[in-house]
Amino acid sequence: MGNKSSxxxxxxIVKLAEETYFTEDEVKKWYTGFSKDCPNGRxxxxxxxxxxxQFFPKGNPKKFASFVFRVFDEDKDGMITFEEFIKAxxxxxxGTLEEKLLWTFKLYDLDNDGYITRDEMNSIxxxxxxxxGPNIVDTNDDDPVKRVDMIFTHLDTNKDxxxxxxxxxxxxxxxxxxxxALSLYNIHNNN
Ligand code: CA
Ligand code: CA
Numbered sequence: 001m002g003n004k005s006s007x008x009x010x011x012x013i014v015k016l017a018e019e020t021y022f023t024e025d026e027v028k029k030w031y032t033g034f035s036k037d038c039p040n041g042r043x044x045x046x047x048x049x050x051x052x053x054q055f056f057p058k059g060n061p062k063k064f065a066s067f068v069f070r071v072f073d074e075d076k077d078g079m080i081t082f083e084e085f086i087k088a089x090x091x092x093x094x095g096t097l098e099e100k101l102l103w104t105f106k107l108y109d110l111d112n113d114g115y116i117t118r119d120e121m122n123s124i125x126x127x128x129x130x131x132x133g134p135n136i137v138d139t140n141d142d143d144p145v146k147r148v149d150m151i152f153t154h155l156d157t158n159k160d161x162x163x164x165x166x167x168x169x170x171x172x173x174x175x176x177x178x179x180x181a182l183s184l185y186n187i188h189n190n191n
Pocket of ligand 1: 076077
């Protein structure tokens with residue numbers, strides 16, 4: 001923030017208002033908050049985790065935060081810039097269903113090979129349960145293995161035990177229950 005001229009800052013805000021679902025005023029507000037928390041303009045994984053910790057004080061969001069960090073950090077340099085931050089926030093809060101699902105696919109595809117395996121899905125769901133903590137988990141849906149089974153039964157149409165982006169997008173868009181089971185929207189919307 002400090003070494004950014006006000007003209008450059010203004011240009012960045014205009015550009016990001018064009019590229020996201022936020023207005024210039026909203027981008028400006030987020031920019032101010034981001035700059036306060038990250039005076040050097042970079043959000044580290046540790047700082048990112050601390051934000052999650054505030055929202056989930058009873059659980060352990062470490063694993064989930066590190067998975068989400070991966071997706072926010074688009075150029076994979078280990079830091080989230082304001083631009084990366086606001087774009088991810090725009091997609092996860094105001095994106096179309098398709099944009100949200102694409103984003104979610106990237107989150108679940110931990111090794112970026114273009115497929116979601118059962119192991120990858122188990123990892124994410126386990127991370128969500130750890131984050132929510134014992135008190136908040138919905139009791140009629142307390143079995144992560146069953147949840148993964150349900151998702152695969154619906155989405156894995158060629159039964160090869162992994163989900164391609166096509167299977168994931170087509171199946172999720174047909175079935176709102178799947179979108180709910182992916183559960184990330186709830187988490188983000190509650191924030
Ligand atoms: Ca980055
Ligand atoms: Ca994968």
